[in-house]
């Protein structure tokens with residue numbers, strides 16, 4: 001009932017100039033928007049798309065790491081990785097629930113992921129080839145996610161902001177366990193060091209792409225900033241990430257694979273080389289190494305789990321009948 | 328059998344941005360009256376701007392006798408906490 005019969009959920013909000021003006025005033029005053037509040041259809045649509053995409057990313061993101069659970073090099077590493085992947089599943093749940101308050105159903109979101117209509121973060125379309133990749137993912141991929149997610153804790157839509165607060169509390173462990181893995185390798189044998197460097201070489205650029213296109217080329221950016229769904233632009237967040245990460249790589253004695261990377265005293269940040277946007281768009285469009293595998297794995301999980309959902313429903317039905325007979 | 332008035336659990340949102348929080352319960356014949364009564368009883372001093380009422384019978388609670396097996400194992404899983412991982416001071420906040 002809570003997420004049904006919402007104003008605008010049927011796409012028929014009466015968007016008079018007065019209504020839009022009053023809505024923007026609420027946003028400007030840092031008032032939070034809650035599910036039962038009237039909101040422009042575009043605001044609802046943007047959030048459904050963004051939260052859905054974010055939820056899908058958490059779920060698909062379990063696959064590259066899940067790939068290494070059985071091969072973790074020690075019990076300590078295995079317990080940590082298992083706990084991290086479990087957290088990511090939880091993050092997906094918080095986010096799907098936040099999206100559901102906007103009147104979209106879980107089934108519809110799942111369907112759109114499987115059909116390819118909904119996107120998820122392109123970073124998960126790269127393969128995890130070595131154990132070092134598990135370290136790099138925690139360090140860089142969760143690190144980039146944290147950069148993105150901290151400002152989202154102040155997002156104008158209440159349920160999304162609250163979900164992000166929970167998520168951010170859990171992310172710090174993810175990044176630290178990753179850095180610990182990489183640090184161990186970087187301080188290990190030559191072969192281990194090489195494994196760490198090779199991993200950084202493969203993940204650095206895709207991690208920078210996680211922040212999305214340059215501000216000028218970003219389709220939804222301006223309106224999202226105005227609605228305070230976003231608080232920083234893609235390029236601002238990417239810069240923050242680079243500035244935080246470069247010293248962490250230096251500490252490890254690893255080299256960032258960007259010959260143009262240079263400290264810029266004037267701006268108080270690093271200058272960096274250009275991102276290969278052809279690669280970015282190609283992966284977004286489905287041509288990454290793992291795109292097909294990821295969706296195949298998600299579909300298989302859904303299809304192979306059907307009997308569990310059916311059995312649970314049948315069991316609940318049986319229990320209900322037994323209870324009624326006893327009364 | 329005595330016909331009892333159903334019990335409702337009341338949740339209040341202090342202001343937008345915060346989650347609804349359980350504040351107490353009350354008896355009312357249906358959800359409309361429950362909402363009115365909750366508003367009268369629980370929001371007289373600006374406690375909130377939104378009320379939820381939920382039939383108490385619809386709440387399924389965990390068994391206190393099983394609190395140990397439910398909630399104690401998490402205490403051993405210290406690797407779920409950031410402090411379990413040793414990151415040198417020089418690396419900075421993470």
Ligand SMILES: [Fe+2]
Nearest residue numbers: 058087088091
């Ligand atoms: Fe996550």
Ligand SMILES: [Fe+2]
Nearest residue numbers: 058091145149
């Ligand atoms: Fe995330």
Ligand SMILES: [Fe+2]
Nearest residue numbers: 088142171174
């Ligand atoms: Fe994470």
